[in-house]
Amino acid sequence: MKHQNYHNPYMSGKSVINTFAQSLEISYHYGGKHILDSSWWHETDVICPLTKMFYILEGEILIKIDNKEIIATAGEMMIIPAGVKHDYCLTELNHAHKFWIHFDLKINHANLFDHYDFPYKISIGNNPLIFSLFNQLTAMKADETTWQNLTKASILCRLVDFYIKQCPIKLKNKNDFIWMIVEYINNNYMEKINLSELAQRAHLSINQFLRRFKTVMGTTPIQYINFLRLDHAKHLIEQTDKPISLIMEETGFYDSAHFSKSFKAYFNYSPSRYRELYKKI
Structure with missing residues (x-):
């Protein structure tokens, strides 16, 4: 395989x-x-x-x-x-x-x-x-x-x-700035993060940073951040009874329409529908 x-x-x-x-x-x-x-x-x-x-x-x-x-x-x-x-x-x-x-x-x-x-x-x-x-x-x-x-x-x-x-x-390589940026994102993806901030942390221009990040990670920084946020949101929807609006805020989303659209694109269902189906399992 x-x-x-x-x-x-x-x-x-x-x-x-x-x-x-x-x-x-x-x-x-x-x-x-x-x-x-x-x-x-x-x-x-x-x-x-x-x-x-x-x-x-x-x-x-x-x-x-x-x-x-x-x-x-x-x-x-x-x-x-x-x-x-x-x-x-x-x-x-x-x-x-x-x-x-x-x-x-x-x-x-x-x-x-x-x-x-x-x-x-x-x-x-x-x-x-x-x-x-x-x-x-x-x-x-x-x-x-x-x-x-x-x-x-x-x-x-x-x-x-x-x-x-x-x-x-x-x-292993503490000098590999991309891995340092990945660790920063992993610990802060619930907050507002923009490309300029990440590029500055890597001491690169935005274009240089984007190319290097995609080479190492196989995806863009924004896609990676969204993946972490949506995966966390999915977990909270499955394991808690928190309102969808609160889950949206806790996972770094600030617009309900954008959150719902992104969640559906990734998991095929809206957040509320996904919760309904999960509870029936």
Whole structure:
């Protein structure tokens, strides 16, 4: 499956998956659930073109990255980004039971992990939801039907999003002004933001800023801001009983006609009609 766009439900502005939902390319390649109890499971100087994710159910595994040894134990998830050289083996326990998956995750054709730093492992304990998601994904057959691919993309997005939301993340290149502008927009999209202000923050002319932003993000600043506002509005309409007029104001819209027209263009229904239909689900 290639270039499968998946639009996540609204999450906080700091959610990377939600931030780039419009330009997200995600593809599950393969995975499984294995019991390892032999020293044969080891390899050095591995460079995988796909990102790896593990969920350890029992025992321990040892991963060596950048001359640092990382031991992942039961109840921990681990991510090894594509292209990262690593060694792996069992520990002295000589036993591990784990889920594993290999996948691609790109933003505008670039690997997500090229832009952000994540911890290689997180502790989540015995998590029934994550167990179920891994179990569903690894049990699915290699099937290229659209429905199967959408299901795989949906499950994979939930796993990656869960991982990201459990840990601190930071930009790898703090000098990349576009990513700094994106973070500013993520934290302030509910307020009035204009192109002149954003261009000034990037120390560029408006035309230069527009070209650079679209190259990196695959969309214009205004389209991106509207996407965040509408996605937030959709979440509030689904999860609260707040009046539509209040939701409009809280998400950065100041004209009801424009808000209704924009919402309908994005979600096919007016805000009020969307709420009616959602409540019937």
